[in-house]
Amino acid sequence: MSELIIQTDGLKKYYILGSETVRALRGVNIEINSGEFVSIMGPSGSGKSTLMNLIGCLDTPTEGQYWLNGIQVSDLSDDDLARIRNQEIGFVFQTFNLLPRATALHNVELPLIYAGVGAKERRQRAKEKLELVKLGDRMDHRPPELSGGQRQRVAVARALINNPALLLADEPTGNLDSVTGEEMMAVLVDLNNSGQTIVLVTHEKDIAAYSKRQIHLHDGIVSKDFLHDKAGVQA
Amino acid sequence: MLIKEILRVALTAIRANVLRSFLTTLGIIIGVSAVIAMVALGEGAQRRIEEQISKMGTNVLTIRAGQRHWGGVATGETEDLTVEDAEALRDRSGGTLSISPELSSRVQLAYLRWNSNNQVRGVWPEYFGMYNLNIEHGEMFDQGHVQGRRRVAILGSAVAEELGTTGSLLVGNKIQIRGQPFEVLGVLEEKGDAGWFRPDDEVFIPTSTAQFRVFGGRRRLSSIYAQVSSTNAMDAAFADIDRILRREHKVRPGDNADFSIRNASDLIGAFTATTQTFTMLLAGIAAISLIVGGIGIMNIMLVSVTERTREIGIRKALGATKKAILFQFLIEALVLCFMGGILGVIVGVGGAEVLSRIANWDTVVVPEAVLTALGFSAGIGLFFGIWPAQRAAKLNPIDALRYE
Structure with missing residues (x-):
């Protein structure tokens, strides 16, 4: 149970904007175990987006190390990072980020295409994941024909398709009304209950309350890191 | 995938x-x-x-009169090519060349009340072989007609129509060529348009007849045609013709010849x-x-x-x-x-x-x-x-x- 999924050591990220250097992350150390459900919180400018990009292997740190599922990813090439994103991470974005012209099924299949999985197996696996998020009857619909909640569930099915080590959700309820938002969080809780490691980036306390642990960022460093109960109260 | x-x-x-x-x-x-x-x-x-050009015959050399030179200056006078030249080529080339002189001019034709203006060529019988002109109705004229300066004509396939009748009907009848009666011996097969050479529209008569009966004793030929047995023998034929005509015209080797020999394929090339x-x-x-x-x-x-x-x-x-x-x-x-x-x-x-x-x-x-x-x-x-x-x-x- 205590297998490390995420481990960072002195993670720093600086941006150069004109003559100024923006220190977005100033040395972040976190460890997240397999099966955890962690919220990363913080006001805008705290560096949480930057941290999410680094955890999601969309970006590389200026300094420091990052191990994902035992692989040191902080100094991998672009192509290797693409492979890690494909195999180890499932993304759920605030704006869904589905391909509008492709069917739900095809959207879910997409990571498998880049993984080089054959067409038959792709279809089979994509169908299973869509059924898991209760969209078995919407497989041939395109995103514009689906509601916000349904779209986000397609995104979750897509994120799970490669059985990733980590599900990374960036404000997944940000574009949903509160009722569908709650439904979405229920899906994530279910997934976590069945063993899926989840990292959730949010600035809403209510949403963070669904997780089991909160990491607060402030000015590029971790300010708080605690386990909490279902009401979001520190244990 | x-x-x-x-x-x-x-x-x-x-x-x-x-x-x-x-x-x-x-x-x-x-x-x-x-x-x-x-x-x-x-x-x-x-x-x-x-x-x-292949219709015209690629293995046919055309010999035309050139200009007389006087000390390197072209005087503008054109040297003659004569029937004697053509005969010399025929007799001295050892039988490798098929020769025909040609005299041609546009002339008025008449049949009954029909008139037509056509190219008339005075040629030898060899001419027809060179250009693959075949008889459809009637027959060719032969060397005998040439020697006898006979008033006989072979018509191109379209000429009869221009004279208001058909080729098969015209054979054996007389037409007027520049006011003189000519017997139509034969009519040629249709040849089609071959550029500047349109045998379908033309009339062919013996060279001697053309010289003495139609063109009023004209000696100068338009050209002489020499058909070579094969395209490989072209260069040798060229040299033969040059040698024979230089002797005929008394042009010394090295001097400019007063005639020109052209190959149809030169034309094609251009x-x-x-x-x-x-x-x-x-x-x-x-x-x-x-x-x-x-x-x-x-x-x-x-x-x-x-x-x-x-x-x-x-x-x-x-x-x-x-x-x-x-x-x-x-x-x-x-x-x-x-x-x-x-x-x-x-x-x-x-x-x-x-x-x-x-x-x-x-x-x-x-x-x-x-x-x-x-x-x-x-x-x-x-x-x-x-x-x-x-x-x-x-x-x-x-x-x-x-x-x-």
């Missing part, structure tokens, strides 16, 4: 913007079709010339060179429009990359490598160009057909030109597609995902 997905995406993108895709490929369509049509036109013209230059020129202009079309493709691909920045971001986040993105856009450009190429081939081949039907120009669609134009359009897709594709591949996934 990946290539299937890439092709699928390319086709979807093209289908999603049918009008835009069509307008983009229009440049390629026009370029490819223009190249194909122009080359077809050039090839058609060239084939036609070659055909005409014409071919001209048509080829034209073809190249036209195809070159067409090729420029292909390049302009390629720039259009590049332009629209850059727009497409910008429009689909977010899609690129999504694909990258989901594990697409730079290479996969590069190929996706490269293949889209390639598919666009190739579609344009195929449409261009259809339009080009159709256009060539329309030109030959409506404008009555000879066109021959050259398969090499079709393949080259297709290959060229694919090459243009690669060349002009690579830069937009690289831009797409280099996009940073974070920025691309955030792009609105």
Whole structure:
């Protein structure tokens, strides 16, 4: 149970904007175990987006190390990072980020295409994941024909398709009304209950309350890191 | 699998913007079709010339009188070629040459109340063999008719009609050539249009008859024709004729000859060179429009990359490598160009057909030109597609995902 999924050591990220250097992350150390459900919180400018990009292997740190599922990813090439994103991470974005012209099924299949999985197996696996998020009857619909909640569930099915080590959700309820938002969080809780490691980036306390642990960022460093109960109260 | 997905995406993108895709490929369509049509036109013209010249007989040498030189200066006086020259060539060439002198002029013909103005050629019987002129009705004249200066005529296939009757009816009857009665011995098979040589419209009579009865004792021949047994013997025949005529005209070796010997294929060569230059020129202009079309493709691909920045971001986040993105856009450009190429081939081949039907120009669609134009359009897709594709591949996934 205590297998490390995420481990960072002195993670720093600086941006150069004109003559100024923006220190977005100033040395972040976190460890997240397999099966955890962690919220990363913080006001805008705290560096949480930057941290999410680094955890999601969309970006590389200026300094420091990052191990994902035992692989040191902080100094991998672009192509290797693409492979890690494909195999180890499932993304759920605030704006869904589905391909509008492709069917739900095809959207879910997409990571498998880049993984080089054959067409038959792709279809089979994509169908299973869509059924898991209760969209078995919407497989041939395109995103514009689906509601916000349904779209986000397609995104979750897509994120799970490669059985990733980590599900990374960036404000997944940000574009949903509160009722569908709650439904979405229920899906994530279910997934976590069945063993899926989840990292959730949010600035809403209510949403963070669904997780089991909160990491607060402030000015590029971790300010708080605690386990909490279902009401979001520190244990 | 990946290539299937890439092709699928390319086709979807093209289908999603049918009008835009069509307008983009229009440049390629026009370029490819223009190249194909122009080359077809050039090839058609060239084939036609070659055909005409082969009708004239490629193994026939034409000897014409040249100008008399006096101390290196052309005096403007033309030296004569005479029947004696033709006889000398016939008798001294050892039987390797088939010779016919020719005297020709346009002359008035009449039959009953019909009149016609035609080219009349005074020739020997050998003449018909040289140009593959065959008798359809009646018979040829022979050496006996030549020696007897007989008033006999062989008509081209169209002459009878110009005289208001048909060839078969005219055989054995008399027509008037410059007011003198001539018996029509035979009528030739139709030969078709052979450029400046139109035997169908002409009348052939014995040389001697032409000289003494029609052209009033004219000695000067228009030309002498010498048919060589094979094209391989052309050079030897050329030397023989030169030697024999120099002796006849008392021109010393080394001095300028007062006659010229020409080969039909020299003429072909000159014409071919001209048509080829034209073809190249036209195809070159067409090729420029292909390049302009390629720039259009590049332009629209850059727009497409910008429009689909977010899609690129999504694909990258989901594990697409730079290479996969590069190929996706490269293949889209390639598919666009190739579609344009195929449409261009259809339009080009159709256009060539329309030109030959409506404008009555000879066109021959050259398969090499079709393949080259297709290959060229694919090459243009690669060349002009690579830069937009690289831009797409280099996009940073974070920025691309955030792009609105």
